[in-house]
Amino acid sequence: MKYDVVVIGAGPAGSSAASALSSLGHKTVIIDPCDEKKVCAGVLTAQYVRKYGVNEAFVERKLKGVRIAFRDVKAEINYRQAVEYSIDRQAYDNFNVNEAIATGSELRKDLATSLVETDSGVSVSVSTEKDTIDAEYAIIASGISDLSRQFGGTTKYAFCVQQKKDVEPDHYFEMDLHKDGYSWIVPKSDHVLTGTSSIIDYPDIPGEKGLIPIDGPVEKTFSDKILLTGDAAGFVSPFEGEGLYYARRSGEIAAEILSGVMSGKYQMKDYEDRWKKEFDFSTLDIISGLLSSDRALEMFVREIRDNTRFHALVEDILTKENKKLSLTDKASFIKVLKHV
Numbered sequence: 001m002k003y004d005v006v007v008i009g010a011g012p013a014g015s016s017a018a019s020a021l022s023s024l025g026h027k028t029v030i031i032d033p034c035d036e037k038k039v040c041a042g043v044l045t046a047q048y049v050r051k052y053g054v055n056e057a058f059v060e061r062k063l064k065g066v067r068i069a070f071r072d073v074k075a076e077i078n079y080r081q082a083v084e085y086s087i088d089r090q091a092y093d094n095f096n097v098n099e100a101i102a103t104g105s106e107l108r109k110d111l112a113t114s115l116v117e118t119d120s121g122v123s124v125s126v127s128t129e130k131d132t133i134d135a136e137y138a139i140i141a142s143g144i145s146d147l148s149r150q151f152g153g154t155t156k157y158a159f160c161v162q163q164k165k166d167v168e169p170d171h172y173f174e175m176d177l178h179k180d181g182y183s184w185i186v187p188k189s190d191h192v193l194t195g196t197s198s199i200i201d202y203p204d205i206p207g208e209k210g211l212i213p214i215d216g217p218v219e220k221t222f223s224d225k226i227l228l229t230g231d232a233a234g235f236v237s238p239f240e241g242e243g244l245y246y247a248r249r250s251g252e253i254a255a256e257i258l259s260g261v262m263s264g265k266y267q268m269k270d271y272e273d274r275w276k277k278e279f280d281f282s283t284l285d286i287i288s289g290l291l292s293s294d295r296a297l298e299m300f301v302r303e304i305r306d307n308t309r310f311h312a313l314v315e316d317i318l319t320k321e322n323k324k325l326s327l328t329d330k331a332s333f334i335k336v337l338k339h340v
């Protein structure tokens, strides 16, 4: 049986792409072995919550703010209005894939071993451990994986280790900054998750391991028949490491463009034009670049704690729908951190 679209990976990128495609009437299949536990802090950012809302099927805790520390310098931001949520990542993925199935997508619990654009260039063929699946188009939503890498997927990442601790949770996301990233504490319903990252190798502590893209979007996210989405395409914001919003949104954009390609309205390259127009990582890139020394990190936290205007600026970056800074804000941000 030939499908319109084969989606490889049933994380947030793949599930949202499949949901949108089948809602638009396209014959869609998702391939994922569904046997891997995702290592994720599970924070749904204000940007995500504003656009998509949340569902009690996966919410663990409403967050009131963030605590940011560098060594013994500590600051706390209590969000004025926007909300973030701490979620159960497994339940969240299950919810999304079930939504895709409910809209008509087929789920095959299988591992894709290869994907080729056919010689004639009219379709794609996916070999899996159990079968061969033919489709007009493919969406690669397989995160950081061998399959993604074969198609120009992301190759630079931070190494993360996370563990569950039986500690009474409160309502704050805690970030302990260090030069290579940050360590975190995320409250869940009856415990907390603690984790840390390094750009060199996995930190030598016990826990579950995961990778997070750190080099921004990859060079090319489309070919004649294939689109790259989510982590596979490197869509994770620098500094925060927010990936769930960009995975879901890129899946939706990919679906809309593919649907338009099939009806003659769009071309494959329109996908790249669209996400480039929507996703702006430049503000957080600037922050990441500036926070590259111990002195800058200390100044950053001190200013959040002591400087009302800077405090409000950082809160806006974390909680606004559009994380793009105005030129005046960008200038004052740089001015503060350049004084180190």
Ligand SMILES: Cc1cc2nc3c(=O)[nH]c(=O)nc-3n(C[C@H](O)[C@H](O)[C@H](O)COP(=O)(O)OP(=O)(O)OC[C@H]3O[C@@H](n4cnc5c(N)ncnc54)[C@H](O)[C@@H]3O)c2cc1C
Binding pocket: 008, 009, 010, 011, 012, 013, 014, 031, 032, 033, 034, 035, 036, 038, 039, 040, 041, 042, 043, 044, 045, 110, 111, 112, 113, 141, 142, 143, 144, 145, 146, 147, 160, 161, 162, 195, 210, 211, 212, 229, 230, 231, 232, 235, 236, 241, 242, 243, 244, 245, 247
């Ligand atoms: C430690 C850690 C903490 C994080 N915390 C947060 C956070 O708090 N908030 C946030 O927004 N983001 C966070 N992220 C980032 C977020 O988890 C990712 O950006 C997001 O999961 C990307 O979604 P995706 O759908 O692109 O890929 P994934 O969620 O990785 O899904 C890829 C899917 O593809 C499947 N797959 C892989 N290879 C194949 C194959 N060959 N055939 C078939 N299927 C395949 C996998 O089984 C998987 O289900 C965190 C990441 C890490 C590592």
